[in-house]
Amino acid sequence: MTDQIMIKAENVSKEYRLGVIGGTTLREELQRLGARLRGRDDPTRKLGESALARGERFLALDGVSFAIRKGEAVGIIGHNGAGKSTLLKLITRVTAPSGGRIGLNGRVASMLEVGTGFHPELTGRENIYMNGAILGMSRSEIDDKLEQIVDFSEVRPFIDTPVKRYSSGMYVKLAFSVAAHLDSEIVIMDEVLAVGDMAFQKKCLDKMRQAATVEGRTVLYVSHNMSTIRQLCDRVIVLNKGKIVFDGGVEEGIEQYTKSSVGFQTVYDCFGRHTGYHTDEKLHIDTVSYPNKDYPSFRDAEPIELAVDYTASERLERLAFRVTVKTRENQTIGMAASPACLCAEKGKNRVLLRLNADALAPGKYCLKLVAFSMGALGANQTHDVVETACAFEKQCGGDSDKLLWNSSWWGHLMLPELTAEETDHG
């Protein structure tokens, strides 16, 4: 029965109180009670704070309903605070909903920040039992799977060492292995793949993929890493402000999610953002925009088109633009300049720049924009500098190297494929 419903949420909501939750002491509470009885103002309330603000409610989840069938791998995406983790907490029964119902069919294995159940004094082996028991496995089940777990975790030589001596990578590998081998019908993962080295990440993804397709388990996966979502899931649920805004195919869902992202615009106003010390102010960049785009996301070899609107205070010849690609952490990656053959008329002008970003690795980037002219003697005269003119996202499809690109290891440039020629030895 493959269309059996495994998780069904009906109108689920979760309410939190804003402000300091539970941060009261008994004395404050008694003072408040006393004041209420005497009909006075709450003495613990800060001046200027309205009575309403203190008791204000916040709906982390607001009427969420969905049904997930057996063998489905569902990705849950949304911005920080959209309610993803709250939803998982409700499904794993860490906290109870304020309203609505969730029906579950079978056991739930959660990998929310794996390894939290580890006790530092116990050895790896003892912790496997401990963690397995916390996740609901019985002793005999763990006995059966111990060898598999140890093999998968790649920490066999250290299995009888207390985990407080482990490196953090070993710690996570062991914890993931325990959770991955739990015989549960439903597997829940929250960003667990952010840790561990590349090879292990890939191994985990494969294991999860296999769990869904071969073993028919239901996988719920939360991540901000769209490439792993693409790789693992066959359906996504997009949450925004506690509500489901999309439920369906992966590509459409990611599109929906990235569109509603903040920080990425299609038109950037450069007013007040000009920097640079030796500018002659003969030219002012007004706006930078991505024409024909809903969202600044570029795939594979697609060139990045930038429309730059600027105002010149006089006629300028041999004008050129230079863009510097930077990471979101402001690390410069590379530069591209246009030939100095533009000519600006006095007044408003527009130029269309096309940047070939084929070599750029998947990730989020910013552009620095410089307008300059080549002087008669070959010296450059800088007119205007906008340090962070605009931002965009580069996405790549295709082989798994591109999907799992880790820029902290491989940098931000994808060099052309290595050529290899077999030659005779000697």
Next chain:
Amino acid sequence: MKKKTDAAENFTTVISSEKKLFDLRLGELFRYRDLVLLLVRRDFVSKYKQTVLGPLWAVIQPLLTTVVFTVIFGSLAGLTTADSALPAAVPAFLFYMAGTVQWSYFSSVVTTTSGTFIANSHVMGKVYFPRLAVPVASSLSNMISLGIQLALFCALYLVLALTGQAQASPDAMLLLLPLVILQLMLLSLSFGVIISSLTTKYRDLAMLVGFGLQLWQYASPVAYGLRLIPERWLPFYLLNPVTPPLLLFRRAVFGVGWFHAGYYLLSWGITLLLFAIGVLLFNRIEKTFTDTV
């Protein structure tokens, strides 16, 4: 959150906001019995890891306390060790040890279980398992220490009896001993659970535990005999639910002492009432404590 058959689909688990007032879900706890056993093991193993003497500490602590009590309260202060008008039948050392062993069990269970939610919030905030497993496990792991200490107590008692220093004659009351242990277990668990439930919101109580237990010890006949308490204060003094089981223990093992069925039953009544309050609070808190802790 209990097994329930839905009209349309059969869900093994249904999560909703409903709360049951008195629902311990012992069945679920039983299914997680391996976890309880592992927690007991963890408590016990991690407590004595990297110590030279290991579980010997479970013996050294009460022994030293008993020595101190014997010297200070017995020899220096000269407090009575008699619970009734009859003269004490055993040396003061055994008398103090009987009280200390029970009290150390009681107070260590209260101390460890009162931190249940806060000390384990990092695990409980990530994974679901029956929350009751933690206090039950710490109660059981302290039971192991109690067992070791009682064994030592019996050994000393036997030596003293054989050398003729103890004229005590235990009687059929010994059969009530399991009840005494059970009552101490329920009492300490109830107190611990009540405190742990309240500390998820009010941290003040956590401050009170160590200090309060110290005061409480002096309000219980641990370091002195019941004869010390003036007759007219007895009705109030005996309201302390720990007192009757402590006295019954000494009465049963020494054959001399104080026992009053009325007060004993009253203490059971108080124990069960506290237990009910504990269960009520625990059920109220456990589902959503991660939001407030």
